[in-house]
Amino acid sequence: SQTIHQWPATLVQPVGSPLSLECTVEGTSNPNLYWYRQAAGRGLQLLFYSVGIGQISSEVPQNLSASRPQDRQFILSSKKLLLSDSGFYLCAWSERPHQFFGPGTRLTVL
Amino acid sequence: QKEVEQNSGPLSVPEGAIASLNCTYSDRGSQSFFWYRQYSGKSPELIMFIYSNGDKEDGRFTAQLNKASQYVSLLIRDSQPSDSATYLCAVNPEYSSASKIIFGSGTRLSIRP
Numbered sequence: 001s002q003t004i005h006q007w008p009a010t011l012v013q014p015v016g017s018p019l020s021l022e023c024t025v026e027g028t029s030n031p032n033l034y035w036y037r038q039a040a041g042r043g044l045q046l047l048f049y050s051v052g053i054g055q056i057s058s059e060v061p062q063n064l065s066a067s068r069p070q071d072r073q074f075i076l077s078s079k080k081l082l083l084s085d086s087g088f089y090l091c092a093w094s095e096r097p098h099q100f101f102g103p104g105t106r107l108t109v110l
Numbered sequence: 111q112k113e114v115e116q117n118s119g120p121l122s123v124p125e126g127a128i129a130s131l132n133c134t135y136s137d138r139g140s141q142s143f144f145w146y147r148q149y150s151g152k153s154p155e156l157i158m159f160i161y162s163n164g165d166k167e168d169g170r171f172t173a174q175l176n177k178a179s180q181y182v183s184l185l186i187r188d189s190q191p192s193d194s195a196t197y198l199c200a201v202n203p204e205y206s207s208a209s210k211i212i213f214g215s216g217t218r219l220s221i222r223p
């Protein structure tokens with residue numbers, strides 16, 4: 001069966017610091033992968049999606065970036081965090097048309 | 111107009127009653143519809159999906175779809191305290207590539223004992 005991992009589970013970072021969140025999927029090959037952000041009390045905002053290695057599509061302009069160095073690895077990065085980057089970051093994989101979420105990373109930027 | 115709209119709630123339902131959650135969507139060509147349950151501090155969990163007009167039942171859950179009215183609902187029978195969560199409606203629009211899904215902002219459901 002498929003499993004999706006995210007780390008770290010929680011993160012507290014100062015404004016202006018870099019960020020790297022990692023997501024890996026097991027038990028499937030060539031999945032579509034997604035990064036979402038959920039601000040407190042808000043819905044899910046799609047940030048990036050990827051249909052294959054090195055293929056990244058950005059949904060909203062921001063200071064975040066994503067990379068997919070391996071088939072089942074998806075990384076979310078920032079060079080300099082903003083206060084507004086705080087939120088719950090969720091990675092998801094797709095078995096068309098369904099999406100399944102990882103456990104998430106709660107990021108607090110101070 | 112938001113692409114997927116839900117009443118934010120909270121919706122308070124007594125234990126054992128039927129909880130009814132509603133969702134409307136704007137893209138008339140949408141083909142796939144989903145309900146996710148999200149407990150506080152946790153990630154969303156897919157609980158129901160429906161593709162065709164009508165009802166789809168799974169245990170205590172029934173999803174209802176009316177494409178003419180662009181309306182999706184989720185009924186939870188015999189509501190339990192463990193059903194207290196935020197329920198997210200999600201839609202796969204016709205124009206979507208790569209299985210992108212549009213989420214509503216969620217309805218918070220509270221089951222009171």
